[in-house]
Amino acid sequence: MPIVQFTPFSSLIQPAFWHELTNLKIDVLRLSDDALPVSGSYSTGRSVVDRESGNEIALGCNLSVGSESFDKDYKAPAGSIPVSGTFKNFNTIEDFKAADKTALFNQEAEKIWDHILKTRNTALLSHFLLITYADLKKYKYYYWFAFPAFVSKPAWEIAEDGWRDATDQFSSEALSSIHTQFHSHPSPLPFFLVRSDSNGTSIAPVESYATFFESTPPSSQTIAFVDPSANPTNPGWPLRNLLAYLRALYPETTSTVRVLCWRDAELHQSTWKSRFGVLEAGGVSSNGGGRPSAVGWEKNPQGKLGPRVADLAPMMDPTMLANQAVDLNLKLMRWRILPALDLEKISSTKCLLLGAGTLGCYVARTLMGWGVRTITFVDSSHVSFSNPVRQPLFEFEDCLHGGKPKAACAADRLKKVYPGINATGHMLSIPMPGHPVPSASVAQTKADVEKLEALIAEHDAIFLLMDSRESRWLPTVIGAAKGKIVLNAALGFDTFLVMRHGARGSSVPAGGSRLGCYYCNDIVAPSDSLTDRTLDQQCTVTRPGLAPIAASTTVELLASLLQHPDGIHAPAPPINVDPRNDASQSDDSTGSVLGLVPHQLRGFLAQFRNMHIVGAAYDRCTGCSETVLQTYEKEGFEMMLKAFNDPKYLPALTGLDKLYDEGEAALESVDWDEEDGDEDF
Amino acid sequence: MLTRSQFEIACKAFIATHSTVVPHSPAAEALQGWSWNEHPSVPGLGFMSRTAIHYWRTRSISTDPLPIADDLEEAFSEEDEASTTSASETLRSQQYVVYSATFQVPAFYFTVHDSQGIPLSLSDLVRTSLFHPFAFEQTNSTTFGLTRPSSSFPLLSQGDHPILGTPSWYLHPCETATSVNEIMAELHRDDWSEEQRLVRWLETWFMIVGTAVNCRL
Incomplete structure (x- = not known):
């Protein structure tokens, strides 16, 4: 005749049990590891019919513990059978490991057996043992149940x-x-x-x-x-x-x-x-x-004898909770609005923000909204009293005692908003063409350039958010040489420019058209625009709402670009596409799941209007032409230094000077039609 | 839409209707096992609750990385020919029907936790029997996709239980009223008492919720 095989108890723990255990450990037990009574319950077994397969699934033979398990006058839920147990919590994981499990187990088995013989009562027949170690700092609970059962020899x-x-x-x-x-x-x-x-x-x-x-x-x-x-x-x-x-x-x-x-x-x-x-x-x-003899230690999910670990960090640890919540919010977008959205592509993009001012602060906040986890600031200044009202990552206190370094302060503030972020700040001044480097500072400038090169190499997207034109040149060159996504935002009083730099010429597939960079439309090289300017010309004097609009636009441009199958090579939408005609956007072959990926956007706050602009790359460009990039790759810092020191160097290198001369000559020989008064944006 | 007092009347009448003996069927299970809870201190903020049992719809223990303590495995073994391996893991779902003051309809709140007492994350949640498998039909490529594009499936969100303040999941109630009223308009009978109408309203609501989650007991 076949041997009777019994279904072992499997423990079923309600979350509140861990809360109670935590309270018990902190408020009552503290360092005591005395055995305490505990209670649990079981009820009739349940099986369910699986809707897909139609199979009957027998659910676990559960012994359940909950928040009330430590109550002195424990009451099992209606229809359930209460059972008593012995609970022992160890103070350290070492104690837990080293505990003589066999002795503990036999002690309980002995208790059950004695109870049978002495009282002829069934009350302790399902008596159980629970040993735990609660790692309260990491919200991890090690535990092991034993349900002692006497072995019948021979078997039933x-x-x-x-x-x-x-x-x-x-x-x-x-x-x-x-x-x-x-x-x-x-x-x-x-x-x-x-x-x-x-x-x-x-x-x-x-x-x-x-x-x-x-x-x-x-x-x-x-x-x-x-x-x-x-x-x-x-x-x-x-x-x-x-x-x-x-x-x-x-x-x-x-x-x-x-x-x-x-x-x-x-x-x-x-x-x-x-x-x-x-x-x-x-x-x-x-x-x-x-x-x-008795058996009955509960097996772990792998079917081996050993304790289990309940890791409650995901629900208890506020940092991890924030982590999940951040993702959830974004993931909801995918449920209905955009099932094809590849969020990881955005959140895994490492972003380098050059400039931690008005634009930098708003760009960082919007990037966080997209779940971007790595944000690095570069800035050379300190927080000043005029900053906090326009730059949302700073507060009044940050301005005291000369002001905190902006980059580091902004990074700290991001961590305050969301501890899961990987934010850092670097105090670094970006060398600029037309700003000669005194010989005493050459070593420092060289170090700065190297640091910037390293930072750009480590990141995927480079944001140019500085307040001057010429400071964008160096990262434009390095970014183009390293094939990074370069996004550029610049503010006027009530106008802004947001653009993405085109991919490097040598990486553009044959026949593809190449989009320009910030400098491609220029026929003059970037030079000193700061010296000899009045205060209102030096500071970014803009309508306050402009920066957040431009910053958000920049980040959304990045998001659209990342979702485009061609990424950095995404073509600009045809110029005749009317952006107001948005019904056809998603079908448009030039778009991503998020819509169009324009090259440049010019915003006019006075008219509350944005304009798409496409600027082709210019082969004499001082920022992204192959001549400049190859010279940079060949000569490195030497070339940079020439550009910083000699305003004529870049025009000569790219041939802009000749163009200028030709232009001057042509100008003299042409009668201009004065009616052509279009805006020169 | 319901007022809060209509909600309370509806719930209590609903519980009374379905606590009596009814035939056993999956559809009936959605309506069973509910009980009425009062707010601990404020009258009139009651809600319905129950505990339902679920299991892993897709999950094999052998392939899933579960937190284990390898170094804690014991050297001793128990020779025991008289025990079987354990049955499927039981998941417990705590479910609540709460009045949404904003949308003036009932809202379905729930949590699911595994046998270790760990509340399930969203990615685990969708692999339990609480969710219909067809919910993933067209969204297999992404990790998350609880809806077919065509269905008027209510969005799932994370939020605090409005009365208990504990973290919960809930089906967003914004589209409920429209759907329920649409069906109620078809069902309506003039000879219903107000209470009968409210009970039918709640039953219809459960039917709508049932399109999203498996309301078995």
């Missing part, structure tokens, strides 16, 4: 006809009668006796075995238990100790036991789920009346 066997529906043995009326009596019992009966005779079917607690079955023939005696297993051929764990109890106390009459696995908590279900089987003790017990 099931009669030939196996486990059957209870209805094979009991009429529906009998089962209904059991159900009614079970529920009318003052306290829930985990184990009970069933007797069928001429008076019908009646039940009684197992403790009254001798009297209740006194005049009942063995064929009408049934032992029943509330079965937490839903598996049709495996009874639940509590039956093991019930059988051990019966064999210990009534060895003469229990070599054959008729067992009813009670699984019908609710009556409204159309079919009875309880199971019935006849068990044979399979021979004389070999341990001669002593305590049988």
